[in-house]
Amino acid sequence: MAGTSQTAPGDRGGDMSRDDRPDPATEAFVAHRSLLFTVAYEMLGSAADAEDVLQETWLRWAGVDLDTVRDRRAYLVRIATREALSRLRTLGRRKESYVGPWLPEPLLTAPDVAEDVVLADSVSMAMLLVLETLGPTERAVFVLREVFDLDYDEIAEAVDKSPAAVRQIAHRARAHVAARRPRGVVSPSATRDALEAFQRAVETGDLQRLLDVLAPEVVLLGDGGGVVPAALEPVVGADRVTDVLGRISAAMLLQLAQVNGYPALVFRLNGEIETVMAVRVDDGLITGLYAVRNPEKLSHMERETTLHR
Structure with a gap:
């Protein structure tokens, strides 16, 4: 898992x-x-x-x-x-x-998660943000039914509802998610290719190369939780996003890692994780950037990477 x-x-x-x-x-x-x-x-x-x-x-x-x-x-x-x-x-x-946009806590995932398309999609940043728009019971029912394929009787016992009620909740949750989820399933290889191009652009300071991998209406969400600097509103548009990313310190070390089922970039400063950036890729271009900077949300991943060094 x-x-x-x-x-x-x-x-x-x-x-x-x-x-x-x-x-x-x-x-x-x-x-x-x-x-x-x-x-x-x-x-x-x-x-x-x-x-x-x-x-x-x-x-x-x-x-x-x-x-x-x-x-x-x-x-x-x-x-x-x-x-x-x-x-x-x-x-x-x-x-x-919460101060500013809220993003899920990044999770290091094993390579075999990417091979399970349903599981990888369900733990992706984009999907977890869609799940945030569900009520608690709807979210539980959706996860147990759509991701883990539990039968309605099992789910009913878990959420203290009748099987008939669970069926209705599952139907509503499925329709809600379908209307909001990103279109299509992205391949990890497409994500990795876009991220490698993104990494080269940031490391070389070549802003034109950066623009080449961003969709015109790309959206950057930054989660600093009011603890570290981050945009308090979504940053929309390739030019504005490029301006923000162009300020990344040259002292940062950028590394590819498997996060939430897909390749992502880990930014390190003085050996410690400073930002984890997941992306959404559509048709070869980055359409969404999810930058988690809140130190509280990075501590679990810091422990995991330290454990595996």
Whole structure:
């Protein structure tokens, strides 16, 4: 799934049987941990909050009598979904007072995620922003049904609705997303080609080359959260976006990385991540730029990259 090196609660601290195998509760949790993390992340747009949901899910799961559980995967998904829904409602209130555009927390993803077109598209920055326009229950239903193909009965238990109600919610959410999602599925190779051209233009200071890879109506969203400088409104148009990008410091080191299912650029200053920039590419041109600069949203990715150095 989406995470690359998430450490599961219970991975090291669960009870062990005499033959050094994990106890059944730990074994079940670890087996489904990647699924649970991805469900929580797609509902919340935050790796840090998804990790918190996993901790709460583990604590609740550890107290369950497994003899009463018919389907362990479904039961775990139900716990994680309810925890994520509760947190999502709290996050919604926080976002109302957020300074400037809000972007999802960037997530390092393994190469195999890009091979799963549905999963890669569902965790992309562009899609996560569309999911932000859904209500909490609609978002949960859409993710569980459209991305993970859970049946309506399973989803109904997870969101405390009847299967009939879930079908209606799924229909509304599907139509809502279809009307707002970016057109077409972008190939990772097209994204990488555009990003490499973008990287060369920034590194050489060749603004004309930069203009050549930007669509005329390209939109740049910058998320500084009021903590670091970033545009408080979307920057629209190739000329205006080029002007902003032309101010990137020559001291920055730009690196390609797999982020949210697609290639992205990581900007480092003095060895630390300063910005993560994901892009949307259509017909070979960059139509959307998503620059996450809020240090709180970069800390999880900083830990992940440090772990893999």
